[in-house]
Amino acid sequence: MNVLLDDILKECSQYVGQGKLANYIPELANADPNKFGICVIPHEGEIAFAGDYYHHFTIQSAIKPLILLMALFDSGWSRVHDLVGVEATGKPFDAFNYSDQALTGAHINPMINTGAIALCTLIKGETYDEKFNHLLNFTRKLAGNPTMEIDEAVYRSEKITGNKNRALAYMLKAYGMIEDPVEDVLDCYFKACSILTTCTDLARIAAVFSNQGKDVLTGKQMFEPKYAKYVNAILTTCGMYDGSGEFALRVGFPAKSGVGGGILGVVPKRMGIGVYSPALDKKGNSVAGIHALEMLSRKFDLSIFL
Amino acid sequence: MNVLLDDILKECSQYVGQGKLANYIPELANADPNKFGICVIPHEGEIAFAGDYYHHFTIQSAIKPLILLMALFDSGWSRVHDLVGVEATGKPFDAFNYSDQALTGAHINPMINTGAIALCTLIKGETYDEKFNHLLNFTRKLAGNPTMEIDEAVYRSEKITGNKNRALAYMLKAYGMIEDPVEDVLDCYFKACSILTTCTDLARIAAVFSNQGKDVLTGKQMFEPKYAKYVNAILTTCGMYDGSGEFALRVGFPAKSGVGGGILGVVPKRMGIGVYSPALDKKGNSVAGIHALEMLSRKFDLSIFL
């Protein structure tokens, strides 16, 4: 398997560096565009990896499935469903257009910024520090990595420059969709996006989602199967922003990308995958990462649509 | 299995008649809202059915996966992909809003009216009569039902009153996305929507999509597996209009609804399903039909997301 992953990285190496680094904060623009790594954790067989699988990068939007999971876990489906919708918006992840009418949950979903910010309010915790720590701890547990931490520089940079997210959050506030102070909610969201991770972490987390909520390595049930089903469904329809349809065709399983360059890929009943390469296409997804997942999907018939 | 389907219809009978009949043409408004039928064709085991599984209704948008299949089959992926996109639009099936810019393929997909009308041009045939007959014959073959015909009254009614579709088609024409005469293209589309079908037909067609393009009953390969993968992926992200996300959560497999009240459900590697009940929710999907599929999905763990 390791050999096969090496082959895939080699064959996809032509795509490495294609696209653009995220540049809204200097920390992301300084990433090395030539990094490329992958890790696969199958339900049966050995964990496999290749390339820069150990390289650290910020998780960014790939934390969104975990925010959704925490909100479901801590507040229940019905409160989640009251707050955010589940339909694809047909718009970029940070779009402002919410039709002519008052903003309602039906206009957003958990995989776009507005929805993820809203869901931070449903994580358990007296304060937003507590909520974030609760999220971080659970993420560490799923990744089996108690050393996960935030990248302080990225966090501070996001906090200072994150005015589009700030605008989205104040809009949620204006329409009564968040009650707590906007800066508190945003602080939790910015920290969540700044968590440092690796392909290995993402693969281990993805493996739990692929295995009905059970840790593949320990066999421990981490959360109820129904939450895995819920999250995987939304990842399929909305996980790759307005590139989700194309991704479903070419790759064919639930996944979530982040502008840090990582993608978390969930193959139900089969495996969890983490892939990383920081140069992004216009929709904000890792170019080389998608190619690697596509090749992997073809070699192992991973599409859930066949 | 028949007993179980009976049970499901019984348990879902409370939803029968909830919602509204499609009323843009008199023929649809005259349907009996109390009809409710289902047919399941599993890869292993006997065909099963219950309720009004033999009742005829017009296929309407449930023909869209077949139009897409024909276009792929006759003109190839690349021409299909040049003409229509694959992203969910976040809009109702007949929406006019295409942002401020010139209309391009990226703004539409094969499961909304605009996209399906455009794809009629890629079906093989010298004339649009030939194209339609080609589509009808292939549909008959997939359904294993050589007697399928159009409902003349519905067809004529659609043709006379279908001005929204006419507007969408002229827009495609205005932006150079269709070259042939608009009325010819529309005639093919209106006929396609007017094909009479039953739950049994839909289940048999769906079964082929669920079985990598192979007829479940005869074992004959009807089309290449890659086309099944392509169509099933788009059905998952866009098949239930702007209710596709909700359907993915609640039911969890590729499906396509029609305003005639039918839903074609594809469970990869497992079964094809046809369900019918003509009262629709606000998004144009059969209310009782979705409930029956949800119950079936739960009883047999049919979600592809777990």
Place this chain on the structure above:
Amino acid sequence: MNVLLDDILKECSQYVGQGKLANYIPELANADPNKFGICVIPHEGEIAFAGDYYHHFTIQSAIKPLILLMALFDSGWSRVHDLVGVEATGKPFDAFNYSDQALTGAHINPMINTGAIALCTLIKGETYDEKFNHLLNFTRKLAGNPTMEIDEAVYRSEKITGNKNRALAYMLKAYGMIEDPVEDVLDCYFKACSILTTCTDLARIAAVFSNQGKDVLTGKQMFEPKYAKYVNAILTTCGMYDGSGEFALRVGFPAKSGVGGGILGVVPKRMGIGVYSPALDKKGNSVAGIHALEMLSRKFDLSIFL
């Protein structure tokens, strides 16, 4: 005055040919971009002209105030108001975006294509030929030019290629805003746009609107003052498409442009103006024409806002 107009054309000659000829039909693309003419009919003093004031071009959207006038005249304010709104749309003249909701009169206005097409139905006449002739005759009367005729080649070309207008008209039909056959209504609209005119005609027509409905040369009351007020108000807010705000600042009086290159300018209590130069800015307005009007406005303090 003639000398002054000569000066204005000379000073604005640098703008002649700037912009692009309308090119959606070959007849418009073949116009001579160097043509530049103007005619002014003041309430006091002699008619004045300069440059290619006698050159013929198609009136195009500059017929819209006359369609509105006829609809008001023949069907009354209340029916006009029920059918079309009066607010600027913030969109190009041929935009498809009507928000997410059902199209209503509130989404359109008489100075965009959709509104003008709808208003053709309110002109008096048993048939659309009669309606058009009624409009043409009234236009001739206002222009004091019984020889006005349509350009057959332009009319036929518009009819053949006018699919965007056809799409808009079918949308009106789909939403119940026009009852008559779409092609009949469009035929009247296409003919109306194809009327051949000159700067002199436009100036004479504009003069009536500037003079409370009274012909400046004969003193004859052509229509009630209230209609002039109504039309002039809409010209001010919507007459130059989504360039109406800029035009109000720079020029400051009611006007209507056409993609043929003509602009009809109404200076209440002062004068009527016709100007022509066929190269257009991105919003569809004559570049040199606007500059000439701006200079004229400054020299004679024509802004109604001061």
Place this chain on the structure above:
Amino acid sequence: MNVLLDDILKECSQYVGQGKLANYIPELANADPNKFGICVIPHEGEIAFAGDYYHHFTIQSAIKPLILLMALFDSGWSRVHDLVGVEATGKPFDAFNYSDQALTGAHINPMINTGAIALCTLIKGETYDEKFNHLLNFTRKLAGNPTMEIDEAVYRSEKITGNKNRALAYMLKAYGMIEDPVEDVLDCYFKACSILTTCTDLARIAAVFSNQGKDVLTGKQMFEPKYAKYVNAILTTCGMYDGSGEFALRVGFPAKSGVGGGILGVVPKRMGIGVYSPALDKKGNSVAGIHALEMLSRKFDLSIFL
């Protein structure tokens, strides 16, 4: 004239209390819906007034023409023009929809919240306190009323609850359209909206705009005529939000409404008008106020379109 104004108020008294009080802050919802006052300052003749012309209310959006004037005055047309457009948006005053693209000045105008907030940055002053004081002092001068002050309760309430404006401001920040701290800019804007005024103040200010920048009572030139022309033009196309077209038809002169219930009306070469009644139509304009202006316009032929 006073008698005539009394008559107008009497005839329009049926409209007093129609519509709804602004209710986004308690201070506005507590207004007395039965208040109704008017003041007229003609270029020739005596100042006239009737009803509750002396009643104090917050100026709200009627400060927007003054913010624009200050920005023009202090930073010049070209910087104003680079920052904000001048076209009607076809949207409510606080709409979020800025098409799918990056926000640019072309999407906003000085009479909607986003535009007015942006223009606060172009007022002279080292700090936003200085900018506000500069604006307040100029407003006092134009109104001839050195006692004008802000309503502290309204200001604090706006500051606390003004999250929609906060969202709009952060969006401006995100797109690089404002550089200074958002809360500073907003503080200036919230204070500006909270200035207490009366019909008399508004009439006196409006009179200056109607008189080419010259104070009607003292004859003193307060600002250059070109600025009056600029502001009056924008008031005509955008001053009454997405009710500007209707207002142009019914009333026919530049005006600006505020959700406090005041309207400032400018009749070039004739008079300045202030009217007040706090119950608003759906677009945010005073119902009785518009009726009074319409009647006044008819009695004195005030429309600039005839």
